[in-house]
Amino acid sequence: MCSRFFYFWFYLFLRDEMNYWLMKSEPDDASIDDVLAMSGQTIAWYGVRNYQARNFMRDAMQVGDGVLFYHSGCAVPGIAGLAEVASTPYPDDTQFDPKSKYFDPKAERENPRWMLVDVRALRKTRLIGLPELRQQEALAEMQILRRGNRLSITPVSAAEWRHIAKLMKA
């Protein structure tokens, strides 16, 4: 099942098409407003410590891919902005920093375990909350809406992307 999943995304990668993603951030940590206020409106997507999410950044993302900026772990979780992938993958520095809460004692400089990409915020959108997302028949298959989904980075289909783009204007 895992390998089928992998080959599907590798296939998309080889087709060299634009891919779409949803990336969760806790607004207390880095909100869409915070990133828009940063230099270049760009943030290194540090702190991912899940292999599947890491693999998306390391193996599947391409510069220019579309990103739905999602606020989680807050009063009103939902899609809060539009962003894009802004770099190729490189090591997450926080894995080497003993003072960081993302420190990984098993990570080695010569053999980094955690990779990230830069994400550039494009604009804030109206907040599209979970209840509204769940109402959309076109989004019934979205990974983020599946029961028990905890993955912080998930692929979004082109059809889902277009539907959400329309919702943002509504």
Add this chain to the structure above:
DNA sequence: GCCAACGTTGGC
């Protein structure tokens, strides 16, 4: 704060 879901760890 609760709890379901799921990933990781470590003993065997």
Add this chain to the structure above:
DNA sequence: GCCAACGTTGGC
């Protein structure tokens, strides 16, 4: 390689 225990995520 199995699987129980444990930790984390994240909506509510």
